Amino acid sequence: MSKSAKNFCSYGPCSPMLTDLYQITMVYGYWKSGKQNDKATFDLFFRKNPFDGEFTIFAGLHECLKYVENFEITDEDIAYLRNVFPKTTEEEFYTFFKQLNTSNVTISSIKEGSVVFPREPMIVVSGPLAVTQLMETTLLNLVNYASLVATNAARFRLAAGQDKTLLEFGLRRAQGPNGGLSASKYAYVGGFDGTSNVMAGMLYGVPIKGTHAHSFVSSFNASEESVIGQLQPSDETKPPQDFYPEVVKWLKELAPLLKVVESETNVGELVGFSAYAVAFPKKFLALVDTYNVLRSGLPNFCAVALALNEFGYKAIGIRLDSGDLAYLSREVRKIFKLVADRFNVKWFASATIVASNDIKEDTLLSLNQQGHSIDAFGIGTHLVTCQKQPALGCVFKLIEISGSPRMKLSEDVAKVSIPGEKNLYRLYGHDGKALVDLMTRSTEDAPKVGSRILCRHPVFENKRAWVSPSRIEKLYKIYWKDGKLQESVASIEDCKSHVVHSLKNFRTDHLRSLNPTPYKVSITDSLYVFMHNLWLDSAPIGELS
Incomplete structure (x- = not known):
């Protein structure tokens, strides 16, 4: 060569x-x-x-x-x-x-x-x-x-406001490898806070962010609870303990408060969230729309997050990738505050809500008009391809x-x-x-x-x-x-x-x-x-x- x-x-x-x-x-x-x-x-x-x-x-x-x-x-x-x-x-x-x-x-x-x-x-x-x-x-x-x-990127920043976190998620839609690297670098220069692009982190020092996709959640089923294993508490003087039983316990306690039927939440999703929490107890952020946000994803997240709290960890929050983002974010924030008050877990009220789903500049302006409770946005296609x-x-x-x-x-x-x-x-x-x-x-x-x-x-x-x-x-x-x-x-x-x-x-x-x-x-x-x-x-x- x-x-x-x-x-x-x-x-x-x-x-x-x-x-x-x-x-x-x-x-x-x-x-x-x-x-x-x-x-x-x-x-x-x-x-x-x-x-x-x-x-x-x-x-x-x-x-x-x-x-x-x-x-x-x-x-x-x-x-x-x-x-x-x-x-x-x-x-x-x-x-x-x-x-x-x-x-x-x-x-x-x-x-x-x-x-x-x-x-x-x-x-x-x-x-x-x-x-x-x-x-x-x-x-x-x-x-x-x-x-x-x-x-x-600067226009997205102005539309979102200075208090919101903006993450570039566009590598898979960018115009080739070099286009993806350029997009990650210059989106950060223009006002974004981080990228999902690992190589951009390696080459330029751009902060990298990311959790999991829908495939991670749907890859688990109810019969796989035995794969979860034990979690080491944040207090390392304590021995590792089985994690999933704590999750199940919390889901039973949450069900009447959240007005959901415990048996209707997707158990495979609960297992998947639990597996991810054990892998990343300090960085647990769950994608909650694989099946249904309010009837399954959110209750399952809350159960895993409260179980993590028992082990001395604070979950980061959730990501929404479909649906009415303004409405869902407001409903999620209500539930976060309700859980925080009911179980005296103050940090829960301000847990992070991330939104993605083909967001464009006009989407941000519309969300601001509607009123929303979103803290961070993952933006891909419309940022890196500059479709406008x-x-x-x-x-x-x-x-x-x-x-x-x-x-x-x-x-x-x-x-x-x-x-x-x-x-x-x-x-x-x-x-x-x-x-x-x-x-x-x-x-x-x-x-x-x-x-x-x-x-x-x-x-x-x-x-x-x-x-x-x-x-x-x-x-x-x-x-x-x-x-x-x-x-x-x-x-x-x-x-x-x-x-x-x-x-x-x-x-x-x-x-x-x-x-x-x-x-x-x-x-x-x-x-x-x-x-x-x-x-x-x-x-x-x-x-x-």
């Missing part, structure tokens, strides 16, 4: 060959034209916020920097290209291509985990034209999905070459690019909240606190406003230059914390799910005039007849 394939399969640094063929054919074209070393600058940005929202979380920078740091074209790569390119391809090109590296590349970027908006470059790549062109597809691949999942919008749509556009600005014109005005190297600032109002993001030409002086700044619409619309900021934040830092990292790469925990910090800088009306207020991204008057003049110089002049 080649080094490139090993890198890809191990989810380590991406190979330069993880790219589109046309990137390599363009490199050949540049080489043939003698343009391969022209200094080029590319902007990586997107044009529209996802999920009908008004904000995006920037993610994937760490992986981009790992790619740049480990950029290497191997002998195996060259051997493969010889079979792809025409036989007439010069040997000198292969020698040139093999020697491509990132030692003369500079990467400026917004901090990972920041709230970002359309049209503003998240990453700026400068360097020799051949190598910077070759980096396009890989950088887009590393940023697009990461930012989409992190944004989706499957792609962010980042692009990588040439904005300057050999000191000359470049501008993409289009029949669609929204696709017009903003030319030239730029700086980016976030301007804050006197309430401490962000007012506007402002792009300036790289040759302009930085905006000043308290000064009156004219902010203009980034496309050719006559929208403008004066802003007198109380605080100004410069958004770009140089992360890679002269062949080495210039800034320490943020850890996953730092990125996660920065998401929380960055979101707090914005008004809630910009972040809300329904009809959010658009946030303004503007350019200075100088950049507006420069852009407009370049457009006039570049656009062909039609002729009426």
Whole structure:
């Protein structure tokens, strides 16, 4: 197996060959034209916020920097290209291509985990034209999905509330192994508390959570009570004791209180719960909807939990995976409080209620309207596949070459690019909240606190406003230059914390799910005039007849 394939399969640094063929054919074209070393600058940005929202979380920078740091074209790569390119391809090109590296590349970027908006470059790549062109597809691949999942996770967090636990359960529905790993990582960055994905825990340190499935419960039957065995009490000075008889005793005592017929609860389920409790007495959380929540699963859970209590352990709670989640959670909470009062087990009243079952953002908003008693949500398909919008749509556009600005014109005005190297600032109002993001030409002086700044619409619309900021934040830092990292790469925990910090800088009306207020991204008057003049110089002049 080649080094490139090993890198890809191990989810380590991406190979330069993880790219589109046309990137390599363009490199050949540049080489043939003698343009391969022209200094080029590319902007990586997107044009529209996802999920009908008004904000995006920037993610994937760490992986981009790992790619740049480990950029290497191997002998195996060259051997493969010889079979792809025409036989007439010069040997000198292969020698040139093999020697491509990132030692003369500079990467400026917004901090990972920041709230970002359309049209503003998240990453700026400068360097020799051949190598910077070759980096396009890989950088887009590393940023697009990461930012989409992190944004989706942040929206789920806002919908659920800060006091709820959010767990990512999407590995089995994700787009392949690497998609599953990326989803687990960036859902955590975006605001989730943990994942079911064990490898994400191993690779990234994401907390892993999980109990059992319906198959565990249904695998047991009433005749298997003898397999339960003994449980060691939490007080290790006491000898192990048979556990299942205590469970049966508690079910008999609970039946009249819960108004259920003891013989109607599923005994196989009771045996299964007991087996799991003996295996994990400190982490007992039961899936209670295999047969019937209120008539079987909940009474059986309570019996096992009270038996565990006799042995000195506190059960964690239950998971609901079907039915009317709002109604069932309220009924479960009533029973928990009833049991707590009746048997003087105070902790029982606040036992955890987890809900799953194809939950989406709209589900959380609806549950909040209905009123519920759910403490934690397990969310899979709609988080990791981003069904509401499957792609962010980042692009990588040439904005300057050999000191000359470049501008993409289009029949669609929204696709017009903003030319030239730029700086980016976030301007804050006197309430401490962000007012506007402002792009300036790289040759302009930085905006000043308290000064009156004219902010203009980034496309050719006559929208403008004066802003007198109380605080100004410069958004770009140089992360890679002269062949080495210039800034320490943020850890996953730092990125996660920065998401929380960055979101707090914005008004809630910009972040809300329904009809959010658009946030303004503007350019200075100088950049507006420069852009407009370049457009006039570049656009062909039609002729009426």
